[in-house]
Amino acid sequence: MYKSQLDTLLKQSAxxxxxxxxxxxxxxxxxxxIESALKxxxxxTFYFDEYNAININTLLSQGSLFGSSxxxxxxxxxxxxxxDIEMFLYALLHNAHNALIIEYYQAANKSDGDYTRDCKTCAGYFKNPKMPKDSIAEVRFFPPNISECMGFMRERSKELxxxxxxxxLKHIxxxxxxxIALSLNELEKFVIFAGKPIEPSDVNLLCDGIASFSVEELCFALMDKKPIVKMLHTIYxxxxNEIMMIGEIQRFFYQLFLFFAFIKIKGRxxxxxxxxxxPPAHIAERLSRYCIRFKETEYIAIFELLSQWRYEVSKGKTKQSMSALIKIQEMIR
Known part of the structure; x- marks a missing residue:
């Protein structure tokens, strides 16, 4: 199934x-x-390493005492x-008030080809002749085109x-x-203009633009252990401003540490x-996934590296990024 078919299905039922x-x-x-439509x-929610087929099946197999779902x-x-999939489908067949949503993201260490093959294999398992056809949806999403992105921008703008x-919206x-994920995030900044038309000058003032995007993209590439030399060259x-770039990278790792500490205390x-x-779901997912790739002592080492890099730049030693970033990338598990 593709996105358009899911859109048609959701107009009738989830x-x-x-x-x-x-x-x-x-x-x-x-x-x-889908979650909103299910009500x-x-x-x-089970996050990544929390996956436990027995516990999941127990929840899906729970009967409804008071009509709850x-x-x-x-x-x-x-x-x-x-x-596992057959077990989940069997549980849902006998407990029609329950539901299951599986968000299957690409792992950092898995190639596009391997991910696609695994997706197709898993999608083939989601069949149960005793369940209504429209009650099971396996959906492959392709990156949204500009027209689709504009639709998401209009929708979020209206919500805000x-x-x-x-x-x-196109300018943003x-x-x-x-x-689209970063653009939707940017829209949050404009709530201060509630009741007032947004002008191009407002966008130029509040949106960080390509440089900030490149720094965030650099952080993602760093965490995914992808090549960063060409990206750094483009940013420079x-x-x-290198001090501003370091600040963006420090902010990124500070967010990772906050996720790390919260999960360590709360377990989720x-x-x-x-x-x-x-933040957009895919950004939150990335931060949740990235944060557990470092130990507490490694976070301390990262902040020390970034502080040293900032100090050297403030003393006139520009373009000191490569050494610090390579050291950080070597710590990633």
Whole structure:
């Protein structure tokens, strides 16, 4: 099934079993959309390493004493066993008030080809002849095109009560290199203009633009152990202030540490409680996944490296990034 088919299905009813894979932004976006349509009274989320087939099946098998419904959400980055999926479907067949949403993200150490093959294999397991056809949806998402991104921008702008038009929304999108997740995040800044039309000058003032986007992209590439030399060269060519760049990188790792500490204490992430706002689902997922790749002592070492880098730049030693970033990348598990 593709996105358009899921959109058609959701106009009628929400699937009780959803296996979502492909573009990470759309996985998170549609998971929330399906969850909202299900209107389940109880929700339990399992994050990545928390996956436990027995515990999940127990929740899906729970009978309804007072007519309540239960939703289980799995955020995973590993291939599911056929036996596990068959077990979940059997439980849901006999407990029609419960539902399951599986968000299958690409693991950092898995190639695009391997991820696609695993997705197709798992998707083939989501079949049960005794369950209604429309109750199971396995959906592959492709990166949204510009037209689709503009649709998301209009939708979010309306939700925030912003007075804007397509020209302004496209301007924000272009400043973020058409990255829809970052662009939707940028829209949050404009709530201060409630009741007032947003002007191009407001966008230029509040949106960080390509340089900030490149730094965030650099952090993602760093955490995914991808090459960063060309990206760094591009950032420097744009004439970015190196102190500001270090500040952005420090902010990124500070957010990771907040997620790390919160999960260590609470046993689960809660982006809104950690950051004070709700970032796009795919950003929250990345931070939750990245934060556990360091130990507490390694976070201390990272902040010391970044502080030393900032000190050297303040003393006139520019472009000291490579040494610090390589050392950080070597710590990633």
């Amino acid at each position: 699937p009780r079993v959803s296996f979502l894979y492909g573009d990470s932004f759309l996985i998170g976006y549609y998971a929330k959309k 389940s009274e109880e929700k339990t 239960s939703l289980v959400v799995l955020k995973i980055n590993h291939k599911l066993l056929k036996a 009560g912003l007075m804007t038009d397509d020209k302004i 999108l272009e400043k973020q290199n058409n990255d 060519e744009e004439g970015i 992430p809660d982006a809104k409680e950690i950051l004070g706002f709700s």
